[in-house]
Amino acid sequence: MSVSPAMTTETPDVIEEPSLLRDTARAFARNRMALVGLCFVLILVCVAVFAPLVSPHDPYRVALDEQLLPASTTYWLGTDNFGRDVLTRILYGARISLVVGIVPSLISLLIGTFMGVLSGYIGGKVDFVIMRLADMMIAFPSLLLAMVVMYTLGANLFNIFIALALVGWAGVARVVRSQTLALKEKEFIEAARANGTSRATIMFRHIFPNVVPTLIVLFSLSIPDAIMWESSLSFLGVGVQPPEASWGLLISRGKEYLFQAPLVAIAPGVAILLTVLAFNFVGDGLRDALDPSMKD
Amino acid sequence: MTNKIETAKTDTVLSVRDLRTEFRGDRGPVRVLDDISFDVGRGKIVGLVGESGSGKSMTALSLMGLVPKPQGHVSATRMDLDGTDLAKLSPDGLRRIRGRDISMVFQEPMTSLNPVRKVWEQVGEPLAIHQGLKRRDIRARVLEMFEMVGIPDPKARLDAYPHQLSGGLRQRAMIAMGLICEPKLLIADEPTTALDVTTQAQILRLMQDLRDRVGTSIILITHDLGIIAEMCDEVNVMYAGQIIEQANVFDLFERPSHPYTRGLLASIPKATEQRSSHRMPSIPGMVPNLAKLPPGCRFSPRCGDAMPICLQKEPGLADLGRGHNARCWLHLPHDATTQREAS
Amino acid sequence: MNEIVISARNLNKHYHVGGGLGRSGQVVRAVDGVSLDIYERETFALVGESGCGKTTLGRIMLRLQEPTSGEVVYRGQDLTTLNDNKMRGLRKNLQIVFQDPYASLNPRMRIEQILAEPLRTHGYGTTAEIRERCATLLEMVGLRRQYLRSYPHQFSGGQRQRIGIARALANNPDFAVCDEAVPALDVSIQAQVLNLLRDLQDQLNLTYFFITHDLSVVRQFADRVGVMFLGRLVEVGTTEEIFAAPLHPYTMFLISAVPRADPHQRERERPILTGEIPSPMDMPSGCRFHTRCPFAQKICRVEDPALQYCGTRAVACHFPLES
Numbered sequence: 001m002s003v004s005p006a007m008t009t010e011t012p013d014v015i016e017e018p019s020l021l022r023d024t025a026r027a028f029a030r031n032r033m034a035l036v037g038l039c040f041v042l043i044l045v046c047v048a049v050f051a052p053l054v055s056p057h058d059p060y061r062v063a064l065d066e067q068l069l070p071a072s073t074t075y076w077l078g079t080d081n082f083g084r085d086v087l088t089r090i091l092y093g094a095r096i097s098l099v100v101g102i103v104p105s106l107i108s109l110l111i112g113t114f115m116g117v118l119s120g121y122i123g124g125k126v127d128f129v130i131m132r133l134a135d136m137m138i139a140f141p142s143l144l145l146a147m148v149v150m151y152t153l154g155a156n157l158f159n160i161f162i163a164l165a166l167v168g169w170a171g172v173a174r175v176v177r178s179q180t181l182a183l184k185e186k187e188f189i190e191a192a193r194a195n196g197t198s199r200a201t202i203m204f205r206h207i208f209p210n211v212v213p214t215l216i217v218l219f220s221l222s223i224p225d226a227i228m229w230e231s232s233l234s235f236l237g238v239g240v241q242p243p244e245a246s247w248g249l250l251i252s253r254g255k256e257y258l259f260q261a262p263l264v265a266i267a268p269g270v271a272i273l274l275t276v277l278a279f280n281f282v283g284d285g286l287r288d289a290l291d292p293s294m295k296d
Numbered sequence: 297m298t299n300k301i302e303t304a305k306t307d308t309v310l311s312v313r314d315l316r317t318e319f320r321g322d323r324g325p326v327r328v329l330d331d332i333s334f335d336v337g338r339g340k341i342v343g344l345v346g347e348s349g350s351g352k353s354m355t356a357l358s359l360m361g362l363v364p365k366p367q368g369h370v371s372a373t374r375m376d377l378d379g380t381d382l383a384k385l386s387p388d389g390l391r392r393i394r395g396r397d398i399s400m401v402f403q404e405p406m407t408s409l410n411p412v413r414k415v416w417e418q419v420g421e422p423l424a425i426h427q428g429l430k431r432r433d434i435r436a437r438v439l440e441m442f443e444m445v446g447i448p449d450p451k452a453r454l455d456a457y458p459h460q461l462s463g464g465l466r467q468r469a470m471i472a473m474g475l476i477c478e479p480k481l482l483i484a485d486e487p488t489t490a491l492d493v494t495t496q497a498q499i500l501r502l503m504q505d506l507r508d509r510v511g512t513s514i515i516l517i518t519h520d521l522g523i524i525a526e527m528c529d530e531v532n533v534m535y536a537g538q539i540i541e542q543a544n545v546f547d548l549f550e551r552p553s554h555p556y557t558r559g560l561l562a563s564i565p566k567a568t569e570q571r572s573s574h575r576m577p578s579i580p581g582m583v584p585n586l587a588k589l590p591p592g593c594r595f596s597p598r599c600g601d602a603m604p605i606c607l608q609k610e611p612g613l614a615d616l617g618r619g620h621n622a623r624c625w626l627h628l629p630h631d632a633t634t635q636r637e638a639s
Numbered sequence: 640m641n642e643i644v645i646s647a648r649n650l651n652k653h654y655h656v657g658g659g660l661g662r663s664g665q666v667v668r669a670v671d672g673v674s675l676d677i678y679e680r681e682t683f684a685l686v687g688e689s690g691c692g693k694t695t696l697g698r699i700m701l702r703l704q705e706p707t708s709g710e711v712v713y714r715g716q717d718l719t720t721l722n723d724n725k726m727r728g729l730r731k732n733l734q735i736v737f738q739d740p741y742a743s744l745n746p747r748m749r750i751e752q753i754l755a756e757p758l759r760t761h762g763y764g765t766t767a768e769i770r771e772r773c774a775t776l777l778e779m780v781g782l783r784r785q786y787l788r789s790y791p792h793q794f795s796g797g798q799r800q801r802i803g804i805a806r807a808l809a810n811n812p813d814f815a816v817c818d819e820a821v822p823a824l825d826v827s828i829q830a831q832v833l834n835l836l837r838d839l840q841d842q843l844n845l846t847y848f849f850i851t852h853d854l855s856v857v858r859q860f861a862d863r864v865g866v867m868f869l870g871r872l873v874e875v876g877t878t879e880e881i882f883a884a885p886l887h888p889y890t891m892f893l894i895s896a897v898p899r900a901d902p903h904q905r906e907r908e909r910p911i912l913t914g915e916i917p918s919p920m921d922m923p924s925g926c927r928f929h930t931r932c933p934f935a936q937k938i939c940r941v942e943d944p945a946l947q948y949c950g951t952r953a954v955a956c957h958f959p960l961e962s
Contacts (some may be wrong), residue, residue, distance in 0.1 A: 186742050186743075187737040187738070187739055187742040187743035188742065188743050188744055188745040190703060190735075190737070190743075191735065191737060191743055191744075191803070191806065191807075192745075192756065193703060194701060194703060194730060194733070194734060194735045194807075195730055195731075195734075195756060195757035195760055195806070195809075195810075196726075196727035196728065196729075196730030196731065196757070196760050196761060197756060197757070197760050198727070198760070201756075201760070205748075205752075205756075206745055206748075209745075209747040209748075210745070210746070210747055
């Protein structure tokens with residue numbers, strides 16, 4: 001085919017074959033804070049999984065003669081009001097808190113994204129119905145909603161997931177919808193329409209990948225939220241039941257002894273803080289790494 | 297107005313010598329402007345023309361002291377604005393000069409006005425900053441300026457918000473703001489690119505008019521050689537951060553001496569020329585990345601007249617007489633031996 | 640003349656703005672009673688200033704927007720009555736090249752995915768065949784096939800526009816709308832892309848509907864020109880006719896407003912349009928141009944002139960300029 005000879009001399013800077021995974025990994029590795037966050041999260045996951053192996057004590061052993069001890073070489077972070085080792089309980093608490101942080105966030109993200117893209121792209125009646133549903137969820141006092149779910153279904157971990165997902169999806173759907181509306185006006189979406197691409201394909205292949213960075217940020221932000229929610233529910237007696245340990249529960253119980261043994265409440269608080277920070281760093285790193293224009 | 301009484305007025309308002317601007321990046325400094333030297337005569341319109349990335353807007357920002365710090369670094373042996381050397385001014389000194397002695401009109405009139413403030417307050421802002429006038433006096437002066445730049449029904453427009461004005465009126469208001477302190481130099485950066493043709497014609501005529509009536513000196517930055525031909529007295533053609541040809545407008549269009557200028561002139565579709573069945577002349581290739589400049593002349597990879605020396609050594613400006621300069625080996629004496637070595 | 644490829648018949652696109660909560664609001668007539676025929680293998684340029692409705696008209700011709708009323712007839716079929724499925728099938732023949740080479744390519748897709756999508760949508764063939772076709776397309780627009788695995792941000796504006804053109808041509812269309820396809824590019828690159836478009840037209844028998852505000856490009860590139868003003872088509876003619884002797888005063892002002900790249904012509908007599916374009920929400924009565932027209936008379940204020948054909952030319956003016 002004859003084109004002006006000039007054109008073949010045009011050379012973009014990159015000739016090597018890029019691979020999405022490798023590029024993303026490389027870009028991610030360049031971000032030091034994200035790496036630190038990732039290490040912390042990985043360690044945390046290991047600790048949670050292998051809690052029985054790494055814990056110095058039995059989390060349920062009550063020793064009334066060792067109540068509220070300060071930190072010592074035996075009890076690194078002291079003991080609580082039942083004489084249980086605080087460190088051990090935090091390690092065990094990581095199991096529940098991590099699962100409660102991650103699973104409901106994933107569920108609400110999944111539902112919210114689906115609803116949001118659908119609502120934003122299809123528009124019309126679908127949009128109206130989904131958004132009014134979301135409005136109801138948001139307008140309803142969410143703590144009350146979660147409590148009703150917990151009361152009627154019973155207080156166990158699985159029902160906490162349901163309660164939190166029910167509360168969480170509406171916010172995600174709103175954000176995703178507004179992003180979808182903005183994307184819908186982009187010329188590359190119009191180009192896809194002009195090519196006869198089906199609506200499902202446009203939503204899945206064009207809109208969704210462009211929403212992912214937002215989703216990652218939302219995810220990293222909703223984990224701490226979920227951990228806090230779980231602790232509120234536990235505090236009200238409809239969440240995790242003692243003697244199980246979750247960080248939220250530890251704080252709410254420990255705060256009664258804040259003056260005698262501050263570590264009992266502060267230590268799990270610090271654990272939440274560090275976890276939340278770590279997830280945020282990872283989220284930021286991932287968002288940047290997933291942006292194709294940041295990879296050069 | 298508030299300017300000191302000027303002694304010994306020369307006929308040059310701005311004289312720039314060896315302006316260099318560098319940006320520090322991850323991979324070492326990138327020189328975005330190199331060896332920029334030009335003059336602006338009093339009451340003259342001087343054009344800076346080039347494609348995107350050629351450095352024409354960066355030249356304006358360097359003059360205004362608006363190059364982002366600390367990544368950017370501007371140096372020059374001289375940037376003389378009517379006796380004040382801009383290169384030697386502190387950031388504070390530059391701030392006092394901006395809007396008073398030198399001002400700028402931007403491409404996008406919608407985004408350069410704050411949407412929640414009334415137009416007259418914004419247009420009159422330089423007066424408040426530099427001359428500390430009272431609100432009533434500012435308002436009166438803005439009204440005068442609105443009349444001068446031909447805003448119809450100026451009294452009613454004073455209290456308008458930017459969105460209530462059309463693009464053309466907004467650009468007129470921006471020009472009024474640029475001129476309100478009677479600056480020695482107005483820099484207009486693509487002032488009509490965002491406007492429709494008929495509105496563009498109005499704004500261009502206004503600028504000519506202001507030059508004729510008020511004697512404003514203007515640097516006009518554009519990518520449109522048609523606008524250059526209509527408006528400018530002197531022209532500087534920029535490519536990849538350098539001025540590659542400078543000349544009087546007539547000389548430039550009659551005797552373009554740099555192959556890039558010739559290519560540019562040939563590739564403009566002419567509204568007066570009929571549809572030709574043959575191809576339009578175009579310049580092959582594309583603008584080089586400033587971080588990875590080719591060795592030798594920056595235009596050499598796209599140049600049809602490139603000689604061996606062009607690929608080795610960067611040319612200086614060749615003097616073609618009457619202030620016509622071209623940065624090209626075609627017009628410079630060069631050693632024939634270098635050529636042989638290369639071949 | 641050749642056979643008609645596509646025609647607009649009395650197309651209208653009206654928007655309701657304002658209103659709500661019991662207020663009736665206003666009607667903006669973005670496209671108002673436009674009819675025109677486009678012939679095989681020609682380049683029809685639609686010119687006009689921002690807000691005149693030219694982009695909307697282009698979108699309606701491809702049924703990317705629905706008209707309020709009127710028909711778009713493509714090779715005997717009224718597109719506006721087709722159901723979604725049939726329309727999707729036809730889309731391989733009707734294509735569009737967009738204005739903004741930065742917004743028109745999905746930043747998260749590789750060039751290969753971008754080019755393969757229309758092929759896959761219309762069942763072009765096996766994965767290997769599609770891959771080969773993508774490479775061919777890329778070479779057709781003057782880019783090397785190695786770039787198939789790259790992302791859009793790795794290319795310059797001119798190169799992206801080539802990729803956009805390749806995507807539009809993937810399924811061998813016969814009609815392509817070019818919506819301000821070159822003004823966003825630098826002059827030297829603009830000429831390259833225009834040359835490419837013309838080569839492709841010759842090779843693939845394409846018909847272009849070329850929407851632009853840049854009259855210099857129109858002059859060099861188009862066979863016929865339509866001029867739009869505030870939703871109305873006010874003049875149609877061959878490029879030579881329009882530029883040599885515009886009939887509508889607006890066309891005349893439009894042409895005279897283009898800066899000429901010749902400093903010797905700067906002293907020429909040049910009429911400049913004064914005043915502002917009327918708001919489309921507050922359309923003047925009668926001829927829409929009468930508020931700015933120096934030749935306006937009483938009838939212009941009252942009666943809206945219709946577009947009247949005479950041979951190849953058409954004009955909507957009570958007092959067309961002498962040719």
